[in-house]
Amino acid sequence: MERGVSVTLLCLLGLGLMQSKAFEVEIKDASNKTCIYASMRVNFTIQYETNSSMSKNTTFEMPGNATASRSHCNESEDASLLFIQFGNGHTWSLSFTKNNTMYHGSALTVTYNTNDTALFPDALRKGLITSTTNFLSSIPLNTSYRCVHSEAVAADNVSQIFWNVTLQAFVQNGVIGREVVCDADKPAPIPSTTPTSPPATTPTPPTPTPTPVGKPAIGNYSVANKTGTCFLATMGLQLNVSRKIDGKNIWLLFNIDPNITRSSGSCSNDTATLSLSDNSTTMEFAFAIKKNNFYLQDVNVTMLNGSEPVSKSNNNLSFWEASVGSSYLCHKEQTIAVSEGLYINTFDVRIQPFGVRDGKYSTAEECFADSDLSFLIPIAVGAILLFLIILVLLSYLIGRRKSRTGYQSV
Numbered sequence: 553m554e555r556g557v558s559v560t561l562l563c564l565l566g567l568g569l570m571q572s573k574a575f576e577v578e579i580k581d582a583s584n585k586t587c588i589y590a591s592m593r594v595n596f597t598i599q600y601e602t603n604s605s606m607s608k609n610t611t612f613e614m615p616g617n618a619t620a621s622r623s624h625c626n627e628s629e630d631a632s633l634l635f636i637q638f639g640n641g642h643t644w645s646l647s648f649t650k651n652n653t654m655y656h657g658s659a660l661t662v663t664y665n666t667n668d669t670a671l672f673p674d675a676l677r678k679g680l681i682t683s684t685t686n687f688l689s690s691i692p693l694n695t696s697y698r699c700v701h702s703e704a705v706a707a708d709n710v711s712q713i714f715w716n717v718t719l720q721a722f723v724q725n726g727v728i729g730r731e732v733v734c735d736a737d738k739p740a741p742i743p744s745t746t747p748t749s750p751p752a753t754t755p756t757p758p759t760p761t762p763t764p765v766g767k768p769a770i771g772n773y774s775v776a777n778k779t780g781t782c783f784l785a786t787m788g789l790q791l792n793v794s795r796k797i798d799g800k801n802i803w804l805l806f807n808i809d810p811n812i813t814r815s816s817g818s819c820s821n822d823t824a825t826l827s828l829s830d831n832s833t834t835m836e837f838a839f840a841i842k843k844n845n846f847y848l849q850d851v852n853v854t855m856l857n858g859s860e861p862v863s864k865s866n867n868n869l870s871f872w873e874a875s876v877g878s879s880y881l882c883h884k885e886q887t888i889a890v891s892e893g894l895y896i897n898t899f900d901v902r903i904q905p906f907g908v909r910d911g912k913y914s915t916a917e918e919c920f921a922d923s924d925l926s927f928l929i930p931i932a933v934g935a936i937l938l939f940l941i942i943l944v945l946l947s948y949l950i951g952r953r954k955s956r957t958g959y960q961s962v
């Protein structure tokens with residue numbers, strides 16, 4: 553290792569009795585020059601669980617006498633770390649990385665010690681708890697970041713409010729660079745006489761609004777075995793999934809993107825499977841044969857729900873039927889019910905699970921929905937109904953005439 557050794561120096565501010573004091577540190581590198589400068593005020597609000605299983609908030613400020621002895625600047629790497637220890641075993645650290653022009657903060661880690669009875673008098677869980685988030689976006693090298701206005705950063709159970717911040721990493725030759733100020737500190741474009749509320753940055757929560765999705769792109773998928781391509785499929789796939797959001801069931805649509813979907817599967821004389829997966833969803837289609845026709849028998853979908861994989865399947869289907877040796881074709885949208893909360897919408901399907909020759913589809917058998925004849929169904933039903941009505945009417949009339957003649961003959 554090179555001289556990654558670092559010497560640190562701690563400057564203490566506010567040695568007087570003033571209770572509010574910023575902490576300020578200068579981290580020195582191997583040549584005893586400042587490489588990180590930080591001066592800031594930080595308020596923490598930490599939510600923790602108490603003995604009585606209640607949630608409670610504790611709020612405190614990073615004290616001015618925090619120490620930074622485990623910080624380091626490693627010149628051989630493009631990374632450095634500001635590591636602050638304070639109070640009864642609490643730590644705060646911010647790592648920095650840089651490229652040729654910019655530097656930025658990466659992990660902001662807070663570790664708090666719930667054994668500290670002054671701050672967490674009745675904590676259920678005793679010990680060190682860590683929360684990590686991000687802080688400090690890209691700043692040009694040789695400049696320092698300055699923000700007097702407050703900024704809020706929240707993660708897990710820890711909310712932090714920063715204010716009066718001056719921060720610079722990768723300081724060159726020990727000289728703190730000119731300041732770049734945060735947006736909140738920039739003078740307002742229109743001077744206003746009415747007092748404005750302090751612009752605190754509130755992190756916008758991700759809103760799960762269902763975004764409209766169009767038709768899915770059509771993908772070409774295939775399965776090969778040792779004799780070559782044995783399974784061909786061309787189709788657009790869309791999942792229609794029920795999710796509980798804020799206590800309400802809503803239907804979300806996900807299009808399968810063929811560009812990031814891999815296909816695999818197996819082929820044998822009487823069964824064939826096609827497995828499609830992207831980084832979060834796996835779908836398996838299993839085909840069987842009955843009376844010289846193939847059909848889709850099983851569908852299995854595994855989706856990530858948060859980080860939990862959830863599997864749903866339907867093993868009792870009778871879908872996409874065509875004779876073995878030909879392919880099945882259907883341009884119309886179709887829906888396969890996998891489970892109560894999961895449907896697959898399919899578009900422009902052409903599929904051949906058996907008897908693929910030379911990697912090409914055999915003649916297609918088109919689904920009835922596509923055929924021009926399908927419009928005849930209502931006409932045929934109407935005609936049959938009309939015929940039945942006439943039949944009933946006729947038999948009624950004949951019956952009446954018969955009974956009348958019978959009456960007269962008496």
Ligand SMILES: *[C@@H]1O[C@H](CO)[C@@H](O)[C@H](O)[C@H]1NC(C)=O
Nearest residue numbers: 559561580581582583584585
């Ligand atoms: C670093 O510089 C300070 C004064 O700026 C001096 O007191 C200290 O001894 C120096 N340390 C080393 C290792 O040179």
Ligand SMILES: *[C@@H]1O[C@H](CO)[C@@H](O)[C@H](O)[C@H]1NC(C)=O
Nearest residue numbers: 597598599607608609610711
């Ligand atoms: C604790 O603070 C967080 C945000 O800072 C807030 O959402 C939560 O309601 C507070 N909890 C209690 C018990 O005051």
Ligand SMILES: *[C@@H]1O[C@H](CO)[C@@H](O)[C@H](O)[C@H]1NC(C)=O
Nearest residue numbers: 571615616617618619638639
């Ligand atoms: C920091 O200051 C507090 C009082 O403000 C004091 O109780 C504590 O011992 C000090 N810690 C160190 C490491 O000097």
Ligand SMILES: *[C@@H]1O[C@H](CO)[C@@H](O)[C@H](O)[C@H]1NC(C)=O
Nearest residue numbers: 650651652653654655656690
């Ligand atoms: C340095 O990083 C910034 C973003 O952090 C990026 O915009 C810029 O292109 C990068 N410069 C180089 C030379 O990689």
Ligand SMILES: *[C@@H]1O[C@H](CO)[C@@H](O)[C@H](O)[C@H]1NC(C)=O
Nearest residue numbers: 652653654692693694724725
């Ligand atoms: C930063 O300053 C040092 C010397 O002060 C200089 O060598 C270096 O090129 C500067 N870097 C940038 C990106 O301006």
Ligand SMILES: *[C@@H]1O[C@H](CO)[C@@H](O)[C@H](O)[C@H]1NC(C)=O
Nearest residue numbers: 574576591592593716717718
């Ligand atoms: C902000 O910090 C500077 C030192 O960086 C200090 O001189 C100034 O008094 C602080 N201002 C407030 C409002 O805390």
Ligand SMILES: *[C@@H]1O[C@H](CO)[C@@H](O)[C@H](O)[C@H]1NC(C)=O
Nearest residue numbers: 792793803804805887895897
């Ligand atoms: C998704 O499924 C639900 C329930 O079956 C249905 O009401 C909705 O129309 C479907 N959406 C699409 C786009 O298929």
Ligand SMILES: *[C@@H]1O[C@H](CO)[C@@H](O)[C@H](O)[C@H]1NC(C)=O
Nearest residue numbers: 768769807808809810811812
């Ligand atoms: C897939 O990639 C092609 C070109 O590589 C591109 O034209 C097409 O828009 C992409 N489709 C999707 C759904 O991203």
Ligand SMILES: *[C@@H]1O[C@H](CO)[C@@H](O)[C@H](O)[C@H]1NC(C)=O
Nearest residue numbers: 779819820821822823906907
């Ligand atoms: C599959 O079919 C081929 C030709 O039709 C036949 O040679 C082979 O023995 C069959 N394999 C099995 C396991 O039935």
Ligand SMILES: *[C@@H]1O[C@H](CO)[C@@H](O)[C@H](O)[C@H]1NC(C)=O
Nearest residue numbers: 811812830831832833856858
């Ligand atoms: C899947 O990959 C795409 C692009 O490769 C990415 O945008 C998406 O966030 C990834 N999803 C998951 C759950 O990793």
Ligand SMILES: *[C@@H]1O[C@H](CO)[C@@H](O)[C@H](O)[C@H]1NC(C)=O
Nearest residue numbers: 836838850852854863865867
């Ligand atoms: C469906 O997926 C689950 C989990 O991956 C697996 O255990 C099961 O065997 C699959 N069923 C079918 C019919 O492929």
Ligand SMILES: *[C@@H]1O[C@H](CO)[C@@H](O)[C@H](O)[C@H]1NC(C)=O
Nearest residue numbers: 793794795796857858862893
């Ligand atoms: C996803 O998980 C949430 C909670 O963990 C659950 O309420 C929901 O039903 C799950 N959704 C599916 C499709 O399994």
